[in-house]
Amino acid sequence: MLRRLSALFDPFLLMLIGTVxxxxxxxARGWGASIAGWLADGAILLLFFLHGAKLSRAAIVAGASKWKLHLAVLATSFLFYPLLGLGAEAVAWQVAPAMAAGLLYLSLLxxxxxxxxxxxxxxxxxxPAAIGSASLSSIVGIFATPLLAQWLMGAGGSSGAQALDAILKIGGQLLLPFAAGHMLRPWIGGFIDRHKPLVGRVDRGSILFLVYTxxxxxxxxxxxxQTxxxxxxxxxxxxxxMLAIVLVATLWASRALGWAREDEIVWRFCGSKKSLVAGVPLAAAIFPPAQVGMLLLPLMIFHQAQLMICSVMAKRYATQKGPAGVAA
Known part of the structure; x- marks a missing residue:
């Protein structure tokens, strides 16, 4: 029983709880907070540089032929989920307003x-299709999440000039380092692939520092x-x-479209998940620092819940010859 619980529980969440x-x-206060803010900006640049460097073009091309599946995953992540997020924010009258906004934010990731x-x-x-769908979602998220946050949450200000400044800032902090990392992959990709554990520790360390800041x-x-x-x-x-609605909707939709079991699995797992790794630096780049902590609390909770639920689903699929039922 203990082994099963440890398999379901993400150790990184313990580190996040310790950091919080x-x-x-x-x-961090005073001058310490200023230094931490500068270092946090550097951590965001490093994170997205590494994300770009880790992105394999060959892996994306391998799954690119299933464009309908990729579009379905993107529509689930950036259209259907945000609608659920708006509904969640509307019905979350019993939680602190910033926490309700955090539920909407996680739906945009x-x-x-x-x-x-x-x-x-x-x-x-x-x-291969899952690699393509998940990677494409991450790339689109660099653009879509800030734009959706500005449109639905007023991030970066309501005026056109403020919105433009926010988009330019996000482009400089997120898109440029991501593009630079990916362009340099032919030269540094081998080092990145050979040292995945080290790169993973740098990733996690950067996220933990952002969370602390x-x-x-x-x-x-x-x-x-306030909470x-x-x-x-x-x-x-x-x-x-929200997660249950998406899992059931993707199951029914894939069955209605007559998709193969392998594609159904990709749509359900890639379409239902929300990225903590992307959510932390994106929030730090989009919102004022004092707002980010409260916004991230629902995402941190959701992160563990989705891992536990999807782990059970994956094991159920693996033990069945045919598609899993709605209860999966």
Whole structure:
């Protein structure tokens, strides 16, 4: 039983909880907060540079032929999910307003890459197509998530000039390093692939530092006076309902379209997941630091919930010869 629980529980979440605890007890203040903010900007640049460098063109081309499947995943991530997010924000009257906004924010994010591919592989789905769909979602998310956040959440200001400044800032912080990393992949890709554990630690370390920085700013602004355990539990419940709706909708839609089981698996896993790895730096680039901590709480809760639910789904698919039922 303990082994099963440890397999379902993401160890990185423990590190995130520890980082939030540290920021709550010893937040960066004054000149320390200024230095942390500069370093956080550098961490965002590094994260998206590495994301671009890790993106394999061959892997994308291998799954590119299933363009209908990729479009379905993108539509789920950036159209259907945001509609659910708007509904979640509207019904989340019992949670703090910033937490309700966090539920909307998580609905705007791209799919995960590693876990979506891993679950697709376990379930017996089309792995090359999953690589293509998840990678494409990550790329589109660099553009789509900030634009959706500006449109639906007013991020970056409501005037045209403010919105343009926000888009230019995001392009400089996210798109340019991503493009630079991908362009340099022919020269540095071998090093990246040979040192995946090291690159992974750099990735996680950068995210943890960003989490510390944004939660420090939120704590100084009174984060824990604005939310309580009830808010966290409500966010968990609403997030799980959103995930369940997407999982059931993608199942029914794939069956109605007569898609193969392998494609159904890709759509369900790639379309239903939301990326914490992308969500942290995107939030730090889009929103003021004091707002980011509260916005990320629903995403951190959702992150663990989706891993546990999709892990059970993947194992159920793997033990069945035919498609899993709605309960999967």
């Amino acid at each position: 605890t540290l920021a709550s007890l010893l937040p 791209p799919s995960t890459v590693q876990s979506s591919i891993a679950f697709t592989s376990i379930a017996g789905g089309d792995v 944004v939660f420090s700013a939120a704590v100084v602004e009174g984060l824990w006076h 309580d355990v009830g808010d966290l539990l409500a966010a968990l419940a609403i997030g799980v309902v």
